[in-house]
Amino acid sequence: MKNVSICGSKLQHSMPFPNIIQAMQIEGVNVFCGLIHTEDPEFDGNAPENIWKILVKKRAFSCNYRDKNLILKTAVNAPEDRFYTVGSDFVGQVVALGAEVTEFQVGDRVIGNNSYPDSGVVGLLPGVSTNSASKEYQSFHQAKLLKIPREMSDESAAAFGIGGQTAYSMIRKLEIKPGANILVTAAKSNTSLFVINALKHHNVNLYATSTSLRFEQELKDIGVKQLIQVNHEDNDWLTTSKDMGQVYHEIGGFNYIIDPFFDLHIGKVISLFVPRAGGKYITCGLYDQYSEFTGKDFQYHGLPFNQILATMMLNNIHLIGNCLGTTEDLQQAIQDCANGQFPVVVDSLFKGDQIREFFERTYNAKDRFGKVIYSYN
Known part of the structure; x- marks a missing residue:
C-alpha cells in the first residue's frame, strides 16, 4: 500500500x-x-x-x-x-x-x-x-x-467533497434573493472558488476580494462581476480601498457576504452591508490555524469586537456560522457537477x-x- x-x-x-x-x-x-x-x-x-x-x-x-x-x-x-x-x-x-x-x-x-x-x-x-x-x-x-x-x-x-458540501450548505442557509449583491472574500481560496461556481446560476451580482488582481479574468470567467483588490493590513476597506468605496457607493452596500476566514475579514467587511437592511454574513472558517507552529504571531486588523457587534446590531445584520453541510447538500452538488452546472x-x-x-x-x-x-x- x-x-x-x-x-x-x-x-x-x-x-x-x-x-x-x-x-x-x-x-x-x-x-x-x-x-x-x-x-x-x-x-x-x-x-x-x-x-x-x-x-x-x-x-x-x-x-x-x-x-x-x-x-x-x-x-x-x-x-x-x-x-x-x-x-x-x-x-x-x-x-x-x-x-x-x-x-x-x-x-x-x-x-x-x-x-x-x-x-x-x-x-x-x-x-x-x-x-x-x-x-x-x-x-x-x-x-x-x-x-x-x-x-x-x-x-x-x-x-x-469538503468544498462542494460547504458551498452548498452556505448558499442554502443564506436564502439568497434574486438580484442581490453578494461579496465573496479571499476569491482565490478553494472554498471561495467553490462558492463562486455554485453561485453562477443564481440571479445575483457577484463581487469578490483578493490581495492581487492576478486572476481577475479567470474569476470573471466563472461569474465574478468585479474583483476588488484589498490589503489585509488595512482596518477599513470602505475608506482605504478606492475600488471598494466606489462599488459600495454604486450599489448602496452588499446584501450577503460569504467569508471563509472570519478572523481575517470580519472587522473589515461588517461595515459594507446595506445600512439598516438586515444583511447576512456567513463564515466557515478561520485563517489563524497554524501560527503556533511557525512562530509567527497572527496580527488582527479591523474594527474592535465591540464595534463589530454594535454595527451588526444597528444594521440588523445576521451572523451565520457554517461547518461543512448535510448529505443532501453534497448530493445536490454532485448532481449539479455531473450535469455540467457546477465545475x-x-x-x-x-x-x-x-x-x-x-x-x-x-x-x-x-x-x-x-x-x-x-x-x-
Missing part, C-alpha cells in the same frame, strides 16, 4: 520498504514528505467491526487549508522515525464490502460524505470522513461515503514520486488557481 505522508527526518533508516522521502519548507517550517510503502490491509467483511464498512482503494486525493495545520503540527511535534498520512478529500473505488452493506457494490467510485452536524447513524461521529485521505487503502462506514456518477472525472471528484477548478495533477512537487504546489505556489490533485493511477 502506498501512503503519501509527512515523515520524520530519520524514517528512511527504520522502514523495511524502499521509500521516497524529500525535504521542503512550508511557512518557514522544515517538512519531510514522502511516498511510503506498507503492507496492504486485510479486510474481513464478516467481522463484527466491519459489517457496515467498505474498503476503498484511493484513485486520487487532495489537501485543503485545514490539512496545513495537521502537516505543520506533524512536522514540528512528530517523532523522527514515524510517518503520518494526510488529506481530507479523495476519490476511490470500492474493493470489498461488509456483510450488511447493501447500497454499494464492488467497483463503485466514491467520495467522502462529511455530513454535519448529523452523520445519519447513531453513534457515528459527524464531520470530515478522514484526515488520512492519502492512504491508498482505507475502510469507512457506509454512511461516510457517497457514490459518484461516471460524468465526474477523478480529478474533479478528488477535489470535491471544479483544478490547478494541476501530480503522480508517482512527485510528492514534494504536490505539496509545494498546494501550499507554496503563489500562482496556484484551484485544487492540486495527487493521483495513484
